[in-house]
Amino acid sequence: MGFVHLHVHSQFSLLDGALTIEALAPAVKAIGQTGVALTDHTNLYGAVTFHKACKEQGLHPVFGAGLWVQPEGVGFKDPANELGGYHLIALIEDKTGYKNLNQLITRAIFDGIYYKPRIDLELLRQHHEGLIFLTSGMRGPVRAPWARGEPDLARRRLTELAEILGPEHLYLELQDVGLPGDDLANDGCRALGQEFGLKTVVTNNVHYLKPEDAPVLDLLQCIGQGVALHDERRRRPCTDQLYLKTEAELRALFPDDGEAIDRTEEISERCHFKFDYGVYYFPASTPPDTQEGADTQANWSYFYNAFPPPRDLALPVPAGADAPDKPEGAEGSLNGYFAWYSRQGLRHRLRRIPEDRHPEYWDRLELELAMIAKMGFAAYFLIVAEFINWAKDHDIPVGPGRGSAAGSLVAYAQRITDIDPIRFELLFERFLNPERVSMPDVDVDFCQDRREEVIEHTRQKYGREFVSQIITYGKLQAKLAVRDVARVCDLNFNDADRIAKLIPNELGITLEAAKKEEALLRLYEGDGRVRRILDLASSIEGMTRQTGVHAAGVVVADRPLVQLAPLYRDGPEGGPVVQFDMKSAESIGLIKFDFLGLKTLDQIRDAVKLIARNEGATSIDMSDIDIEDTKTYKLLIDGDALGVFQVESSGMRELLRKLKPSCLDDLVALVALYRPGPLNAGMVDDFIDRKHGRKRVEYPVPALEPILRSTYGVVVYQEQVMQIAQVLSSYSLGEADLLRRAMGKKKPEEMAKQKERFVSGAVKNGYDKDKADGIFELLAMFAAYGFNKSHSAAYGYVSYQTAWLKANHRAEFMAALMSIESANTDKILIYLTDCKRAGITILPPDVNESLRPFDVPKNARNTIRYGLGAIKGIGDAAVDAILDARVEAGGRFRDLMDCLDRLDLKRVNKKVLENLIKAGAFDWTGHARAALFAGLDAAVSAAQKEQADKASGQVGLFGMLGGGGPPAPRFRPPDEQEWSLGKRLGFERDAVGFYLSGHPVEAFAENLGRYVTCRLGDLSDEREGAEVTVPGMATASRQVRTKRGDKMGFVTLDDGTGTVECVFFSDAWERSARAFKDDGVAVLVKGELEKTADGCKILAESAEPLAELIESRAREVHICVDHQDLTAARVTELRGLMERCAGSTPTMLIVERAAHSRVTMRLPPRLCVLPDERFRDGVASIFRRNDAVRLK
Incomplete structure (x- = not known):
């Protein structure tokens, strides 16, 4: 006899196992053992991988798990002893044992968690058949109590287990792994074995492969326990013997227990459970109590109700019936119903396709139906069609397709996809290959916020016990x-x-x-x-x-x-x-x-709803938009693609400008080409040059022109590789899919076989051998970069839909986009800048006007109102309370107190109100934000008292008595001077994540052109390595020390058009750190642009305060005011400010009048000023405009 390890923990005993399954099987083979068990803690995570790994090595797999047993019941909880109970090893004998272990593990996790998943003796009694149990190590029911001198406890536990399991399914483990008490515990197990008539078995509680791996286990356990390696209080390992020992090592350790060693192989042989592969458990695919495949009305009704067609394809149901009558010619079998469903769907699709092309569609459909039925996947398609069409019938947006499924006409007919595979020359065999049968894989995109509804529908339809993530x-x-x-x-x-x-x-x-x-x-x-x-x-x-x-x-x-x-x-x-x-x-x-x-998809839906609401029209059918829309292609050619699906990155926008797409096929190709492989291989430049005639469009042989015409002779798609093999070398499309796979994997032996097949086929078809050789090598090169056209067509179409919306309904599109991205302030800032450049007015948040999302007011179509949901610290409950109060009490709030009186102040707390004030959502009251903020405490207290009085009935009682005197005076905000411009904008940034009504950099707008190379929002359009000079405010900065002790800095810069991280190495930081000493200072940063996968960075050379730079070079100060604002009081206030900020820079007062006329006055020398921040903020505060001071 030999030895088999029956107690083994892999990495799936999370942070308590230091060996991988991939390494375990070869290691077992290397020491000459014939099998091995896997017994991870309360799980079978690695079981399938383990099975396959053992099969590759010719080993016998034994499946099992470690279970924690709480004999007092899973409801028992002892706070003083989190490790109460004991450990057992369960090994699977057969399918019954597998099902029972599944139950024990599942019930432990769902019903028995207390520090760890646990079962109890009652569960063990219910689910022990088909399992062999071992008594584990020093946490088992026998070894631990015996070793610490509690033999009666060991006997009691063993009595309970033996009564439930019987002597043929319970074994006492012998272990010698270097732990204190091992010898004593082994003696106890031998003695109890004699006493109870139970057999012993040798195990080694394996946790790693070699003794030198013991520190790795220690490290993992520290991570799992959250303790430091050097912590003296932690439980430290005292052995390095939990490794994969050889049979000889174990026989040396147990010279008198040869039978217990041999018994491991006996147990291994008893454990003959293995997984079944190649079977499929399709739900609802077999009618109950009828012969499967029988052509009956009952079967037809069963399938119709299990997989109903979409609402507009449904058949009338006769009175008193549970399903429509079986149509003439339809069959009642699974495949028959599947065929009827598909044909019915295609008839509906063909209404939009010219009649002369219908035969091509019908021929393709019948071919696919036959293949799917032969492969046994009709049920799969019907299941997918059911939940997708349920979603569509319930107005849940579904994507047009994803992956290779878009290549199936059956999927198109059943509305699983919305991409016509014949129009886009997509191949069914790229999705399902009859020459390499494997389960279809249909990935489906649903809108984000209603995806869970579709999953819940699936649970309800098939039963919660039948559906899982x-x-x-x-x-x-x-x-x-x-x-x-x-x-x-x-x-x-x-x-x-x-x-x-x-x-x-x-x-x-x-x-x-x-x-x-x-x-x-x-x-x-x-x-x-x-x-x-x-x-x-x-x-x-x-x-x-x-x-x-x-x-x-x-x-x-x-x-x-x-x-x-x-x-x-x-x-x-x-x-x-x-x-x-x-x-x-x-x-x-x-x-x-x-x-x-x-x-x-959420964004498209929301934009379409906004358009329909504002235009008073029926909703746009996005599957029927004009795919030759001039405005859309103009937008794409201009690279105006921020927010457009798949093409909004700077690299993509640059490529759009170069490519100048003129048709949907160009956009589909672009989605496929914008990847590192094609870009680095020069395929993208070749494609563009051929499109624009800078290179000649050539085909390897004339017969390939129909295949390569849409991509200007460049092999872009995997489907083109397949079609070329079909045309040149008479491959079936199934064979051609195998060729594509072989080229993708680049296995030399497989490539040699395919090359011989390809070339010989081409020669038989009359092509020159050398030419065929060359085409094969060309295809092999392109195949490494080729993309799945089915996926590219589906996503290219979504790209076009979003581009169409932006080109034709820009404000609604951008409002929907910003609503979806409202938690990402960096993106919101970029999109707001894009809106402003396009002439869209951005209105601030307003508790009287704003909705939760960004909105386009009906009476101001080129305007976007900021959404309440995008203000920081304002949760859904607070937004709901504001919207509810507006509706329930008759619309707009009259003033701050009216608002507070009507709001539920439990849902809208003081912090929420502060953020609303900071964001400008109460500016409509006419009071300064500083005044509203200062008076908020008193206002909230007054409103709370009034609400409390109403709730207690006091107001009603006094009213009934006719007394109470005159009403208390309404609260008025204190007469507080408005915050300085810098403070106001800073508070705005706190509330929404960026400067909203303006930006401190704008104060220098007229001067920036002399110093900056670009704004931050345009950085992505600059070339890699360019020397740039940019303005901005530091929104975050940190200083670190290098290993040499040098200081370096990381600063996030924001200029109102975008953000960027600036990296200052030690020399540059030494020169520049002072620029970031004070908060709220605009700076000018000079450095080298670096582009990464995460965006742009600046490797900075220097930074200096922008004001100091401009002040030092200012020749004149212009104070620009509107003539209506130039009151005597403000003139007096301005003169006082100028005297306090006296300096040497001459000052001009520019009074702006109607019709773009203005009066310029040079002020006397005694009013020369120092145009620093104090002066600029003072003027801005007096005249309530951010750009009042301009330095020349």
Whole structure:
């Protein structure tokens, strides 16, 4: 006999296992063992991956889990002993055991959480069949109490377990892993085995592969427990023996327990459960109590009700019937109903397609129907069509398509997609290949804010026990590993943050790759602490740290999911989540769908609603807009694409200007081409040059012109590779899809086979061998960059829809866009700037006029009113209270007190009111913001008292008695001088995230042209590496020390058109830090522009206060005022200010009159001034305008 490890913890025993499944199977094979178990804590997360890994190595897999048992019942909670109860190992014998372990794990997680998931003896009694149990280690029911001198407790626990499980399904574990008490516990297990007639079995409680991996486990456990490595109070490991021992090592440790070692193999052989692959658990695909496939009215009715067509395709239901009569020619089987549904849908689609093209559509449909039926996927399509058409019938926006599903005419006919695959020359075989059968994968975009409704509909339709979301595993990727290790090594947050930020923001980057970055490598080589952190982080990199819920994945089955997989939930309020990741869940037959949220669909819906409301017209059908609209292409050619789906980045906008798209096909190609591969290979420039005639459009052979004409002879799409193989070498499209896959994977042996097939086929068709060789190599090169045209067409169409809205209904489009992005102040600032450039007026928030979202008032169509929901600190409850008060009490508030009297002050608290005042939402009262702010406490107190009096009935009682004297005088805000311009704008920025009614930089607007190269909103249009000089206010700054002790600075700059981060290295920071000493100072920064995936940065050379610069160079001060504002009182106030700010700069008073006329007066030398901030703010305050002072 041999030995099999039956107690093994992998990385899926989260932060308590230091080995990966991928490494486990080869390691077991290498030490000559024939099988191995996986027994992670209360989960089967890794079971499917483990099965496949063992299969690859020729090992016998034993599936199991560690369970925590609370014998007093899962309701028992002992605050003094969080580790109450004991640990058992459960191993799966057969399918019954698998279902029972699923139940135990699921019930532990859903019903038994107290510090950890627990089961009790009653649950064990109900779900123990098909399972073999081992008594675990020092936290088990026997070893721990025996070792600490409590044999009676060990006997009592063993008696309970033996009574439930029986001697053939309960084994006593023997372990020698270097822990105190191991020998004593082993003696106890042997003695109890004799006493109870139970057998012993040797295990090693494996947590890592080699003894030298013990510190890795220690590190992971510290992260999990949230304690520092050097903390003397923590529970420290006292062994390095929890590794994958050889059989010889274990026989040496247990010379007298040979049978207990041999018994591991016996148990392994008894555990014959394996997952079934290639089966699918489609829900609602089999009519109850009828013969599947029978052509009956009952079957027809069943399928019609299970998968009803969209509302406008529905058939009339006779009185008293539960479904329509089966149409003539329709079949009552699953495939028959599927075919009827598809044909019915196509008839509806063909109403918009010229009649002479109908035969092409019908031929394609019948071909696809036959393929889908043959592959057994009719139910899949019907399930997807049902929830998509339910959403559409309930006015939930659904995207036109996503991924390769847009290539299916059946999907188009069933309204799963809204992209005509024949119009866009899309291929069904790119979606479903009859020569490589695999489950279809339809990803669906729903609007973000109603996506959950569709998932809930699916739960209700199929039953909550039949529907689940999918788990995800959060890994210790490079940055997270560094931060976690730094925390347990007690490195301060700033230093840890500095190290982590030097790791590039590249998906999947490893620490080894990151150390090639010069800055990180210097730190690694020059700082011992950093070296230790990075080395420790490398040891745990890639381990699973935590679980989560997949953002989109949902699985559905034909039976309660717990029969097919254990379930998990993310927190006490979470719903069921299947414990297998997406690939594993699909591989064991669970039917997976992706319910994705795409906020662009919310934006389109909201814009269309605004347009319909303002124009008093029926809603625009966005699937029927003119795809040759001149205004839309003008907008795209100009690169005016901020907010346009997929093309709003600076790189895309630059490409739009170069490409000058003239048709939808150009936009579709652009979505496919804007990726690193095609850009770096020069394909994009080649495409543009060919479009505009700067390069000749050529085709490798004339027969390829129909395939490559729309892309000017450039191979852009994977579908083109497939079509070329079909035309030149007589591939079927199924074969051609295999060629595409082979070219994408670049496996030499597979490529050699495909090349031989391609070239020989071309030669048979009369093409020259050398020419065929050359075309194959050309395709192989392009295939590395080729994109899925089906996805590109679907998303290109959404891009066009948003561009059409912006070109034809700009204000509504931008209002909807800003409402969707209201939490992102950086984006709002960029979009507001875009609106202003286009001549759209931005009205401030107003408690009388604003809605929750940004709005376009009906009587001011080129105007956007700022939304209350975009003001910071004002939650939904407060906004609802304001809107409710406006409606319930007859509309507008008369003044501040009327507003406070009518508001529910429990929902609208003082902090909310302060932010509303700061944002300008009470400016309509005519009172200064400073006065409203200063008087708010008294106003709120007065309103609260009045509301309390009304609630207690006092007001009504006194009124009835006819007494009470005259009404109390209404509250009036104090006569407070308005805040200075800088303070007012600063408060505005606090309330909305940026300067709204103006910007401190605007005070220098007339002078900026002499100093700046561009504004921040235009930085993305500048070239990489350009020397730039920009103005702005520092909204955030921090100083750090380098490893050499030098200081460097990071400053976020805002100029009212955009924001940018400026990086000051030590020399530059030494020169510039003083510019950021005081808050609220406008500065001028000079430096080099750096473009990254995250946006623009400036590597700054210098910074200086803008006012000082302009003041030092000002030759004259112009004070610009309107003649109506030039009252005697204000003139007196101005003279006093000028005397207080006396200086040497001459002053001109410019009085502006109607019809653009003005009077200029040079003031006497005694009124020369120092035009500093105090003076500029003073003038702005006197005349209530930000641009009153201009320096010349």
